[in-house]
Amino acid sequence: MLKQLLISEAYKAYRALARAPFGAEPFEPNENDFIEIHLGEVYCRVKVGDELCGNALQSRGALVNHVKKHHTDIKVLASESTGNPSMAKISAARIWYSAVMKTHNEIASKKASQHDPNVPEPPLTPVVAARRLLSLFRSRSQQVLNDLRSLPSRRQTRRRVKLLAMLTTAGQPV
Numbered sequence: 001m002l003k004q005l006l007i008s009e010a011y012k013a014y015r016a017l018a019r020a021p022f023g024a025e026p027f028e029p030n031e032n033d034f035i036e037i038h039l040g041e042v043y044c045r046v047k048v049g050d051e052l053c054g055n056a057l058q059s060r061g062a063l064v065n066h067v068k069k070h071h072t073d074i075k076v077l078a079s080e081s082t083g084n085p086s087m088a089k090i091s092a093a094r095i096w097y098s099a100v101m102k103t104h105n106e107i108a109s110k111k112a113s114q115h116d117p118n119v120p121e122p123p124l125t126p127v128v129a130a131r132r133l134l135s136l137f138r139s140r141s142q143q144v145l146n147d148l149r150s151l152p153s154r155r156q157t158r159r160r161v162k163l164l165a166m167l168t169t170a171g172q173p174v
Ligand SMILES: [Zn+2]
Pocket: 044, 045, 046, 053, 054, 055, 066, 067, 070, 071
């Protein structure tokens, strides 16, 4: 199931979020009152008060179990029967992830441009955290390199030490 979805950049970005995307709609019950959980969906979209539950699960199956266990008033169908999902289902899911990530990115860039300290940033994914650490390390080591370059050369230092010694000796009482 995931293999066919992982071709999708939108789906990969969705999985990298580690939280429900910004602006995601709550699960929609169908005509039989069952909610539909998309292929590969891993973040809980049950409405809790004014926001989404947002719990992150490891797989769609785990999400189904989470909804059954923690949101007992919600009707959810059992996990997909075994076998490969139809192309139509995969396409429908890909279209859904594209739309969801488009909305998420729009809201995220708005939030970023506002720089509102009261809006907490979404938690960093390990990849993003590692990248930030690496760039911090690079800028620090560049600074250390520059400091080293600005140091006087060895010969200059030796000359200075000699000069200083001479001055000190000259100043001392005989
Ligand atoms: Zn939930």
